[in-house]
């Protein structure tokens with residue numbers, strides 16, 4: 001499967017599941033504080049995508065209001081029928097990418113060529129091709145802000161990693177108003193709810209889907225494993241190795257059998273000579289790349305074991321050494337995912353260290 005960005009889908013909905021009403025005015029479902037939250041999410045991504053329908057209806061700017069750098073702007077359109085004077089194109093000194101179906105490329109280039117890069121998205125437009133193209137342009141995190149057709153497309157294609165929903169305390173009650181999603185074959189089963197937050201009169205909900213949900217769950221387990229570590233003057237770390245089907249192959253924690261043990265080293269040793277293809281190692285801390293306790297670093301153990309995927313929560317702070325585990329693994333072609341939102345949990349287990 002080709003590489004794609006990590007996708008965060010974000011929407012504000014009414015109590016009855018609408019994104020907007022049918023009036024000419026854009027319906028503000030978020031409150032000020034919630035718009036600030038959305039702004040933070042925008043600031044943390046490489047690109048924001050909305051459908052052509054949202055550009056025509058809302059005329060959004062899609063900029064980060066709090067200042068700093070703006071992400072690129074992206075849209076998809078089957079027709080290519082977009083107005084070059086829309087604020088999507090006229091605001092923000094950032095790349096504007098328009099993905100359209102092959103047949104519409106010439107007319108879209110003629111209309112939008114001066115204000116955007118028009119990209120052939122296939123015939124008909126192929127979402128996986130669009131996402132692979134974005135990844136090729138350096139987009140690692142993509143925020144999808146709607147509208148309903150686009151949320152339906154992304155969710156039914158199974159390419160959403162996180163879903164952010166803000167529920168506003170209003171009813172819309174108009175059958176012709178746009179819904180959050182239309183009918184379709186959505187990811188089966190229950191999504192993993194990873195956060196709920198009251199934001200004034202709005203309720204914010206965050207879900208993880210698919211591999212992102214499994215990563216959240218396993219990394220939390222690895223973090224909890226570190227509670228077993230004996231008292232220590234160094235890092236207390238937990239690690240879990242799973243196979244391609246998310247079955248646990250081995251676990252480890254710092255000091256499990258000897259005070260010098262590192263968590264990843266213990267877990268990998270339990271694998272024996274087997275080189276599990278398509279395995280993932282979860283570690284609460286970035287794998288070490290320099291150590292004084294033993295000659296082989298955990299980064300090297302991971303490379304030697306042929307583990308292709310590494311997920312960790314906390315970048316090693318420079319308490320003992322300057323760690324370059326993540327960079328080294330990436331440079332060696334391993335997939336490395338960092339979930340910094342779980343780092344606070346790891347810090348709690350390591351409160352004995354002066355970081």
Ligand SMILES: NC(=O)C1=CN([C@@H]2O[C@H](COP(=O)(O)OP(=O)(O)OC[C@H]3O[C@@H](n4cnc5c(N)ncnc54)[C@H](OP(=O)(O)O)[C@@H]3O)[C@@H](O)[C@H]2O)C=CC1
Pocket residue numbers: 010011012013018019020021026027029050051052053054055057058076077078079080081101125145146147148149150151153178
């Ligand atoms: N509350 C909230 O958080 C948000 C609310 N909204 C609201 O949502 C509404 C707009 O939603 P909606 O009308 O569903 O429009 P969308 O923004 O979802 O855009 C739909 C358009 O995207 C293009 N498109 C969709 N699927 C494909 C595909 N497979 N291939 C190529 N192009 C595709 C088409 O463009 P084309 O027609 O050019 O071919 C289609 O008409 C507005 O009322 C807006 O206010 C929007 C975002 C967030």
Ligand SMILES: Nc1c(N[C@@H]2O[C@H](COP(=O)(O)O)[C@@H](O)[C@H]2O)[nH]c(=O)[nH]c1=O
Pocket residue numbers: 011012026027028029030035038050054058059060061062063145146166
């Ligand atoms: N109405 C609404 C949202 N609408 C989204 O915000 C876009 C407007 O962006 P900008 O012009 O940059 O502020 C709009 O086109 C749509 O994608 N988002 C939310 O979180 N909450 C809301 O209530």
